[in-house]
Every structure is written in structure tokens, then in C-alpha cells.
Amino acid sequence: MTWQWFHRLSSPKWFYQISGRWLPWIMGISLLLFSAGLYQGLFNSPIDYQQGHTVRIMYLHVPTAFASMMFYVILAVAAAVGYIWRIKLAHMAAVSAAPVGAAMTFLALSTGALWGKPIWNTWWVWDARLTSELILLFLYLGFIALHQAFEDREVGDRAAGVLAMVGIVNIPIIHFSVEWWNTLHQGATISKFEKPSMDPAMLVALLLMIFAVLLFCTAIMMYRMRNEVLSREHNKSWVKEVVGQ
Known part of the structure; x- marks a missing residue:
């Protein structure tokens, strides 16, 4: 029963159908x-007593970094499973996760630079x-470039996939770098569950x-995966029916 469920979950046709509903x-x-x-972060949350309104960059920087x-x-686990x-x-x-992750890494670095300049x-x-984090961007770009370097998909x-699996070691380095080395970057805030280091209104905005x-x-x-499914399964009869609609 478990293997039947696993086989169905790994079916491109099933994914294409269910993702269209989700x-x-x-x-x-x-x-x-x-x-x-955005409303909570820009209008209902207080300014920081040291950073002023600059702190509002946090509401984009932290989510994109996360x-x-x-x-x-996700990329590394999917590559390992495949x-x-x-x-x-x-x-x-x-393959579909890589450009999305690369874009988020670029945004995290860009907003970090905007936040770092006045601070x-x-x-x-x-x-x-x-x-x-910069190494993470290179890993994403390396994955994309290496995948496209071969004519055989x-x-x-x-x-x-091998590169992705090796590169996973960089994730704990990013997460714990503030604790392991003397760094200018601030430490944990929302991950301190017993007492987050921020105003409740700021915390709500950040979580949203x-x-x-x-x-x-x-x-x-998921949109990219659907396109990837259609591209790779283009010879299947069900894809021809979908494209022909």
C-alpha cells in the first residue's frame, strides 16, 4: 500500500493534475x-530605536534569506531522491527549485546590502x-549551469544532483555562522521561542x-515543475491531450 502511494506521488501525470487544483x-x-x-510591517509595527525606519527592510530580507x-x-533532497x-x-x-532559490538568495544579498549601508x-x-550566503548563490548558479551543460537531461x-548534495553542507554553516565566528551580523531573533528578541507587532509582520x-x-x-513535466513528457499521450486542449 505504501509503495502504491509512493508510486502515485512520483507520477508526473498525477502531479500535473493535482498541482493544477492546488x-x-x-x-x-x-x-x-x-x-x-506589508500593511502590518509598514504601518502597524514600530520603528527601531537605533535603526529607525531602516529596520523595515527586515520584512523582505529575513523571509528571502529563510x-x-x-x-x-528542497533542491538537495529532491536531487538525492532522484x-x-x-x-x-x-x-x-x-531543476525547478534552483532558479527560485537563486532569486531568493540574490534578493537576500541585495536587501542585506541596502540594510547594511546605513547600519x-x-x-x-x-x-x-x-x-x-554568497557561496549559496554560487551553488545555485553552479547547479543550473552544470545541468544545462549536458544535452542528455x-x-x-x-x-x-551530486553538486547539490555536496553543497548541502553550506546550509548549517549559514545558519550557525553567527554563533561559530565573530560576525557583524545579528544573532537569532524569532528562533528564540522562549522570548523572541523583537516587539510583538514586528514579530507578527515578519511571520506573515x-x-x-x-x-x-x-x-x-510548482508552475516551473508543470512546464518541466510537459517538456519532458511531451511524447506521452496524456500530454498531447493537454496541449491539444
Whole structure:
């Protein structure tokens, strides 16, 4: 029974059908959360006593940084599943997650630079957290480039998958870099469950934006997966029926 469920879950046809039903809801909820989070962050949350209104960059920087790491984990796990069990849909998920994660990493670095200029008086420092996040961007770009370097998609899937699995070691380095090294980057805030280091109104806005960004990225990844399914399965009869509609 478990293997039947697993086989169905790994079916490109089943994914294409079920994702078509889920996507409008995921995208709609993400847009509602974006609206609520931006309103809360821009109008209902207080300014920081040291940073002033500059602190509002946090409501985009933190969610995109969080998404950049989460989607690399998704990429690496999907690549591992595809590599070990040769599941085509897993490779499609990895290939679809990479551009989304790369975009979030770029946004995290860009907003971090905008936030760092007035606080640190510089756009960039070779801080442990910033440097490891930059390496994450190179890992994403390396995965995309390596996958596209092969004409045979299956060979590209496996070669890029190895890079993705090796690169997963960078995720704990990003997360714990503030604790392991002397760094300018601030430490944990919302992860301190017993007493988060921020005003409750700021915390609500930040959580709304985190969920909004994650759902939005999930929707974009699913859209890309649907296109990947149609491209790779173009010879299947069910795809011809869908395209012919």
C-alpha cells in the first residue's frame, strides 16, 4: 500500500493534475499574506530605536534569506531522491527549485546590502554569514549551469544532483555562522521561542511575510515543475491531450 502511494506521488501525470487544483489556492493565500504582512510591517509595527525606519527592510530580507536556505534543502533532497531511486519527478523538482532559490538568495544579498549601508556604513563586508550566503548563490548558479551543460537531461540531472548534495553542507554553516565566528551580523531573533528578541507587532509582520514568501516561492516552483513535466513528457499521450486542449 505504501509503495502504491509512493508510486502515485512520483507520477508526473498525477502531479500535473493535482498541482493544477492546488496552485490557485497557494497563490491566492500567499497574496493575502503579502497584503497583511506589508500593511502590518509598514504601518502597524514600530520603528527601531537605533535603526529607525531602516529596520523595515527586515520584512523582505529575513523571509528571502529563510527561503534561500529552505529551497536549497528542497533542491538537495529532491536531487538525492532522484539520484538514489531514479524518480524523474524528483529531478524535475530539483531543476525547478534552483532558479527560485537563486532569486531568493540574490534578493537576500541585495536587501542585506541596502540594510547594511546605513547600519555598518558599507554595502558589503566579508562577514561569515554574508560570505556563506554568497557561496549559496554560487551553488545555485553552479547547479543550473552544470545541468544545462549536458544535452542528455538524465546525465545533467545526475551530475547537477551530486553538486547539490555536496553543497548541502553550506546550509548549517549559514545558519550557525553567527554563533561559530565573530560576525557583524545579528544573532537569532524569532528562533528564540522562549522570548523572541523583537516587539510583538514586528514579530507578527515578519511571520506573515515569511509564510507569504514561502508560499509564493512554492507556487512559482510548482508552475516551473508543470512546464518541466510537459517538456519532458511531451511524447506521452496524456500530454498531447493537454496541449491539444
